[in-house]
Amino acid sequence: MAEGAPALRLVGLRKRFGGHTAVDGVDLVVPSGSFYGLVGPNGAGKTTALSMAVGLLRPDAGSSAVFGVDVWSDPVRAKALVGVLPDGMMLPERLTGPELLHYLGRLRGLPSATVDARAEELLAVLELDEAGRTPVIDYSTGMRKKIGLATALLHAPRLLVLDEPFEAVDPVSAATIRVILRRFVAAGGSVVFSSHVMALVEQLCDHVGVIAGGRVPAAGPVEEVRAGRGLEEVFVELVGGRTGGEEGLSWLAS
Numbered sequence: 038m039a040e041g042a043p044a045l046r047l048v049g050l051r052k053r054f055g056g057h058t059a060v061d062g063v064d065l066v067v068p069s070g071s072f073y074g075l076v077g078p079n080g081a082g083k084t085t086a087l088s089m090a091v092g093l094l095r096p097d098a099g100s101s102a103v104f105g106v107d108v109w110s111d112p113v114r115a116k117a118l119v120g121v122l123p124d125g126m127m128l129p130e131r132l133t134g135p136e137l138l139h140y141l142g143r144l145r146g147l148p149s150a151t152v153d154a155r156a157e158e159l160l161a162v163l164e165l166d167e168a169g170r171t172p173v174i175d176y177s178t179g180m181r182k183k184i185g186l187a188t189a190l191l192h193a194p195r196l197l198v199l200d201e202p203f204e205a206v207d208p209v210s211a212a213t214i215r216v217i218l219r220r221f222v223a224a225g226g227s228v229v230f231s232s233h234v235m236a237l238v239e240q241l242c243d244h245v246g247v248i249a250g251g252r253v254p255a256a257g258p259v260e261e262v263r264a265g266r267g268l269e270e271v272f273v274e275l276v277g278g279r280t281g282g283e284e285g286l287s288w289l290a291s
């Protein structure tokens with residue numbers, strides 16, 4: 038781990054799917070200790086960029102380093118430093134929450150007693166303890182997000198990379214997740230998460246990156262990117278909001 042290196046550095050990341058360029062040369066620096074929001078409209082390239090950043094999807098070009106450790110040339114060291122909540126995570130669904138955490142913790146090389154103690158705490162804090170006997174296949178979407186977050190936290194990573202952690206989560210659970218993430222950052226951890234909700238990013242984050250059409254038109258400290266305006270206003274301006282909503286659909290009112 039390089040001293041003074043950023044939590045995450047993406048340089049020139051690119052990805053094409055067939056004839057479509059999903060990520061078109063993304064450079065991004067997530068400073069160590071920051072709470073970083075990655076915002077962009079549907080299809081902007083957030084999931085593709087984050088998947089390449091953590092070693093789940095091989096880029097066509099560019100690099101990703103976690104605390105100075107290259108994700109693609111030194112994956113074992115890099116992956117020990119990062120906890121990931123991917124989009125639409127594939128889980129061994131027949132397992133219960135405690136079984137899943139035990140299995141993944143052991144896969145990560147943690148001693149059995151450590152895994153079980155951490156799993157118990159995580160399940161209690163995330164209010165999944167009452168579903169202790171329920172297989173993950175019967176979880177709601179929000180419960181899946183929470184068990185996914187528990188798996189990301191289990192090995193006590195230094196960086197969390199979370200793809201839309203608040204989507205489909207009820208307000209009470211969202212508040213719990215916010216508290217956990219704030220505590221994680223206060224204790225020296227770094228968080229990057231993607232979201233469409235500007236108010237949430239303004240409330241939680243000290244840094245923001247805007248992604249649109251696979252590029253990053255603005256990134257940096259929230260105050261700098263906002264420049265005295267609301268983040269939502271800046272976002273709509275940057276991503277080129279369309280105003281066609283008032284025209285068309287006349288049949289709806291007839």
Ligand SMILES: Nc1ncnc2c1ncn2[C@@H]1O[C@H](COP(=O)(O)OP(=O)(O)OP(=O)(O)O)[C@@H](O)[C@H]1O
Pocket residue numbers: 054057058059077078079080081082083084085086
């Ligand atoms: N496996 C794939 N095969 C083909 N095209 C893909 C694939 N994954 C993503 N894309 C395309 O790449 C673009 C970026 O998708 P991506 O999922 O990264 O966007 P996103 O910003 O996460 O969107 P959302 O907010 O809707 O989740 C989209 O046009 C999408 O259709």
